[in-house]
Amino acid sequence: MELYVTIPQLVYTLLALPPLFSLIAAVNVLGKGLLHWLNRLTAVAAGAIVVKLVMQFDPSNPVSFGYLYLDALALWMLIIVTMLYLAFAFTSKAYLDRDTNIRYGYLRRFSHLEGRFYALSHLFVWTMMIVVLVNNLGLMWVAIEATTLVSALLVAFKFTRTSLEAAWKYVMVCTVGICLALLGTILVYYAQILAMGGAQALDWQYLAAHGGELNPALAKVAFCFLFVGYGTKVGLAPMHAWLPDAHSEAPALTSGLLSGALCICAIYVLLRNVIVIMPAVGMGFISSLFLFFGLLTIALAIPFVVIQRDIKRMLAYSSMENFGLMAAGFGLFMPLAVEASLLHMMNHALVKYALFYTAGTIMEAYGTKNMMRMHGMLQQAPRTSLFWLLGIVGILGMPPMGIFFSKFYIIDSFFMADRPWLGMLALVLLAGMLIGILYHALRMMGGKPKRKSAGELMGRLDTAVLLVLLLASGVISGTLLELPYLGDLLVTAGQIVLGGMS
Amino acid sequence: MEYLVVLLLFVVFLQTRIMELKRSILCLAAQSGIIAGACFAIGLGAGSGLHAWLPGLLTIFVKVLFIPGAILRLAGKITDEREIVSDINVNYSTMAAAAFLVFGYLLVDHLLPGTPGRSIIAASILMIMTGLALMVMRKRAILQMIGLITLENGIYLLGLLITEGLPLVVELGVFLDVLIAVVVLVILTNRMSLSFMTTDTTVMKKLKG
Numbered sequence: 013m014e015l016y017v018t019i020p021q022l023v024y025t026l027l028a029l030p031p032l033f034s035l036i037a038a039v040n041v042l043g044k045g046l047l048h049w050l051n052r053l054t055a056v057a058a059g060a061i062v063v064k065l066v067m068q069f070d071p072s073n074p075v076s077f078g079y080l081y082l083d084a085l086a087l088w089m090l091i092i093v094t095m096l097y098l099a100f101a102f103t104s105k106a107y108l109d110r111d112t113n114i115r116y117g118y119l120r121r122f123s124h125l126e127g128r129f130y131a132l133s134h135l136f137v138w139t140m141m142i143v144v145l146v147n148n149l150g151l152m153w154v155a156i157e158a159t160t161l162v163s164a165l166l167v168a169f170k171f172t173r174t175s176l177e178a179a180w181k182y183v184m185v186c187t188v189g190i191c192l193a194l195l196g197t198i199l200v201y202y203a204q205i206l207a208m209g210g211a212q213a214l215d216w217q218y219l220a221a222h223g224g225e226l227n228p229a230l231a232k233v234a235f236c237f238l239f240v241g242y243g244t245k246v247g248l249a250p251m252h253a254w255l256p257d258a259h260s261e262a263p264a265l266t267s268g269l270l271s272g273a274l275c276i277c278a279i280y281v282l283l284r285n286v287i288v289i290m291p292a293v294g295m296g297f298i299s300s301l302f303l304f305f306g307l308l309t310i311a312l313a314i315p316f317v318v319i320q321r322d323i324k325r326m327l328a329y330s331s332m333e334n335f336g337l338m339a340a341g342f343g344l345f346m347p348l349a350v351e352a353s354l355l356h357m358m359n360h361a362l363v364k365y366a367l368f369y370t371a372g373t374i375m376e377a378y379g380t381k382n383m384m385r386m387h388g389m390l391q392q393a394p395r396t397s398l399f400w401l402l403g404i405v406g407i408l409g410m411p412p413m414g415i416f417f418s419k420f421y422i423i424d425s426f427f428m429a430d431r432p433w434l435g436m437l438a439l440v441l442l443a444g445m446l447i448g449i450l451y452h453a454l455r456m457m458g459g460k461p462k463r464k465s466a467g468e469l470m471g472r473l474d475t476a477v478l479l480v481l482l483l484a485s486g487v488i489s490g491t492l493l494e495l496p497y498l499g500d501l502l503v504t505a506g507q508i509v510l511g512g513m514s
Numbered sequence: 515m516e517y518l519v520v521l522l523l524f525v526v527f528l529q530t531r532i533m534e535l536k537r538s539i540l541c542l543a544a545q546s547g548i549i550a551g552a553c554f555a556i557g558l559g560a561g562s563g564l565h566a567w568l569p570g571l572l573t574i575f576v577k578v579l580f581i582p583g584a585i586l587r588l589a590g591k592i593t594d595e596r597e598i599v600s601d602i603n604v605n606y607s608t609m610a611a612a613a614f615l616v617f618g619y620l621l622v623d624h625l626l627p628g629t630p631g632r633s634i635i636a637a638s639i640l641m642i643m644t645g646l647a648l649m650v651m652r653k654r655a656i657l658q659m660i661g662l663i664t665l666e667n668g669i670y671l672l673g674l675l676i677t678e679g680l681p682l683v684v685e686l687g688v689f690l691d692v693l694i695a696v697v698v699l700v701i702l703t704n705r706m707s708l709s710f711m712t713t714d715t716t717v718m719k720k721l722k723g
Contacts, residue, residue, distance in 0.1 A: 079683065150684030157691040161698050171705050177718035180702055184649065187662060187695060191669055194688070195642075198673040198680065205677055213681040233625075257721045316723060325723075 019068055020077040023145065026061045029054050030138035038131035040124060048105045051130055055101030062094040066497065071504040076217060081147030084504035085354075089144040089280050092358050093273050095484070097137045099365050099477055100265055104130070106474040107265055107369070110376055118170045129169060129263070136162045136269060143277045149214045149288070152281045153190070153197050156245060159274055160186045167262040167270075178254075178261035185254040186245055193241025199234035200288065203227050216284055223512060224291040231292035238285045239301055245278035246335050249309040256316070259328035260381075264372020267324060271331040271368060272361035279338060279357070283509055290512025295345055302343025303434060309336030310441040317448035322381045323371050326452055327364070330407055333445050334360045340438065341422040344429045345513060351506040352421030355489055359414040360407070362485040366478045367403040370396065370470075374456075377469045383452050388461030396469040397457050399478050404453040406482060408446045414485030417492075515555065519633045522548050523615070526637075526644055529664065530607040535589045535598050535656055539582050542660050545641075546577035549667050552634070553674060560678045569679055572689050581663060581696045588700050589656055597713060600654055607644075607651050614643035631675050638675065641668030655703045655713040659696070666692055 033054040037047060065087065069075070074083035082090075108126055111119045119125060139162055143155040160183065168179035201214050207225040212218040240251065247255035255275075259267045286298055313332040320326040334356070341353035373396065378386050389397040406413035409420070419442070426435030470478075493499045525545045532538045553570035560566065592598060618639035622632050629635065645665025649658050670688070673680055680688070707713050 148681070148684065150680055151687060154684060154687030154691055158694070161691065161694045164698050165701070168702060168705070171709065173709055173718075174720050176702060176706055176709060177721055180655070180706070180715065180718065181721075183695070183698060183702065184658065184662070188646065188649065188665065191665055195669050195672070198669070198677060201673075201680060202676045214684065261721070319723065 017064070017068075019065065019075050019082065020080070022061050022065050022068070023077075023080055023082060026058055026065075027138070027141060027145070029058050029061075030134040030141070034131040034134045034138070037127045037134070040127040042127075044123075044126060047127060047130060051104060051134075052101045054134065055098050059094055059098050062090060066091070066501075071501045074217075076147060079148060079151060080145050081217065082145065083508060084501050085280070085283075085508045086144045088354060088358075088501055088505045089277065090141065092276065092361050093137065093140050093144065095358075095481075096269055096273050096361055096365055099362075099369075099481055100133065100137070100269060102477045103369055103474045104133070104265055106471050107263070107372065110373070111263075114376055114379075125169075129166075132162060132166050132169070133266065133269070136166060136266075137273075140273050140277050144280060147216050149197055149200060149216055149219070149285060152216075152284065153194055156193075156242070156278060156281055157187070157190050159277065160190065160245070163258075163262075163266065163270060163274060166266040167258045169263055169266070172261075175261040178257035182254045182258040185251065189241050189244025189251055191241070192237050192244075196234045196237030196239075196241055196285070199230060199237065200226075200285070203230040203234065203292075206230070216288065219288040220511060223288045226289070226292040228292045228294075231289045232297065235286070235289050235293055235298065238282065238289075239305075242278050242282040242285070243305060243339075246275050246282070246339070247309070247332050248305045248335065248339060249312040249332070252309065252312070252332055255332060256325045256328040259331065259368075260322055260324040264324070264368050264375070267327075267372070268365035268368035271328070272365045275331070275335055276338070276357045276361065279335070279342070283342065287509065287512040295513060299343050299345055302339050303431075306336045306338070306340030306343055307434065307437060307441065309333070309339070310438070310445070314441060314444040314448060317445060318451075320448075320452065321384055323375060323383050323386075323452075324368065324381060326383070326449060327367055327371055330445065330449055331360075331364060333442075334364075334407070337419065337422060337438070337442075340434075341425070342509065344425055344431070345510060346425055346429055347503075347506055347510065348421055348428065349425035350509045351502055352418050352425065354502055354505055354509070355492065356415065356418035356422065359418050359485045359489055362481045363403055363406040363413070363415060366399065366481045367407060369474065369478065370400045370403060373469045373474075374400065377466050378463070383456055385462075386456045387459040388457075390457040392461050392465040393467070393469050395475065399470070399475070399482075400453065401457065402482055403478075404449060406485065408449060409442070412486065413482070414487075414489035417489040515552075515631070515634060518548055518552055518555070519637050522634075522637050523640070526641055526664070527608060527611055529648070529660070530611045530644065531604050533600050533602070533604060535592070535654070536586065538657060538660055539585050539589060542585075542663060543578050543582035545664065546573060546581070546667060549671055550574045550578060552671060556674055556678060565679065565682050568682070569674075569685055572686075576689050576693055577663070577667070580693065584696055584700050585656060585659060588703060591704075592707065592713065594712075597654070600652075600657075600714075602651075602653070607647055610647050610651075611640065611644045614647070615640045617643070635672065635675055638668045638671040641665070641671065644668075653714050653716050655699075655706060655715050658715065659699050659703070662699075663692070663696070 071084040139159045164183045203226040244251040313329040317329045338353045341349045409415045550573040557566040618636035648661030
């Protein structure tokens, strides 16, 4: 018997699940065991709904209902967010238990806070789902600002001095940035009113179809504000000050979600705006801004990686490098580069989540964030260090792992787009990044252990999750065009991103 | 409208002069009240129905009553005299605000020559820039929050002037976001005064590099 559910029904159910669980978790009536199970159940249900959506949705046939809108690009982002949601749900118990068991663990003293952590995390994922599903540029802005506010409470979850500092900086810098994006959105609306009246205000579909009628000068000013605003949220230099702080001070699971899903949601919103504005402004201006700031971000991240002592800050700067590369890739505005950048979003999300989780585990076992105090991991915890190494190799883009493909295609498209010098520059910068990160990671592996062995740091379930994350990234990017559905989806999503050019 | 502009300029310049917490919060409330007035003037002038009076009403509830109220409660807990009045030179921020006003008029004349709302658009640009300047130049957490709200008010006013208000759903979302932002910032400031024993943000300088 085939159960038939329409796409709107599926989406509404998907959006109802996380807040429902948040409510239950926030009231704190359930026992801990039940809470963990319900958390997994919610995520699995959401995953099942997304699988069902993927099976029913035809990439070339966008669906619009109410204030929501689903097309290939949105579905691609939704898949990434949901994958991380599942990974979160299946690693959270191990992470929280570890925090409860170590002697100075925060949750050991405040065990009632687990419910709050779950409630906030699920709400955070929910706001990101809203970001990718709404059809209105104004509502996208609202949702992005909501992600900042929810995740700020997660960043400051343990209320230590450093995490307070990180959260304060995060809220202040991002809110100012996002306010500028609001100004940009208002200007887009003004341009829309001048060109075609106030009907269908800020509706993305309508604007994307009529982008050419916007006033070019006004659209250009609007783009500048939008780029600075959402660029702040992405973490592009020079507005990146909040990123390493927030990523390094948040609980490891939150860092994984911040780096893997949140920043690319901001890129997504920026792209939606670019699709609208592109016909009026023209490609040259937008492209050069993307390329310049993308490469600048990579260049600025390198020295900080090389001198880094803090393990999660190192990963945060590596995220900056990847966002920079994505921005540069989108900035080329050619099919191969855009598809590769979209793929890179997924690969980076999966691998970086695994890395942040491993880093969090290592940090808690060693009781320090300082990489200079970690030695001989290979001897003491071979399995953990294997995953750490695989993740590092993966994030740097070395051949067996998934990111190799996406990075390779992005670099390749630099040369195909007749910008060989920029391509070479990007290669040199990536090599600098590789040297910096590999040095620190390998130094942690080797050497003589200076502390008593704590045995393996990770349990069975989280090891399995990490394995699935790394494998999924590798298999999907290696065989993407042979995969029956995802290949189509990615190509269609790429066409949507390039929609403003024709 | 002209009276509103004059009042607004007066309040914003006053904001750059005040260093005492409670007075600057009241100043913020007054500023939001003027924005609410502008909301009603523009909304009722442009049409009728829900969209005409709801934003103004929301401005009064959220920005005039709730936000200053929440910040006032927070400020009420601070008893240290050195916390309440900070001793920095305020002349720079006033001079900066004056420069921003000139800049605002130049910008309006350059970008939108001959618009009827010339003065009030310049005033909203002044608010945006002054809000930014206050966030950078003030070190007290509460004063930085006030700078942020001023910035947001300025952008909101500008949007109101050039587009007669965003679509209603978006506007409701913006109000919700501002509300939550203030709640989050109040929580953070509260925690800050617990663990640092001060609300001076300059003590937070551990995270570098």
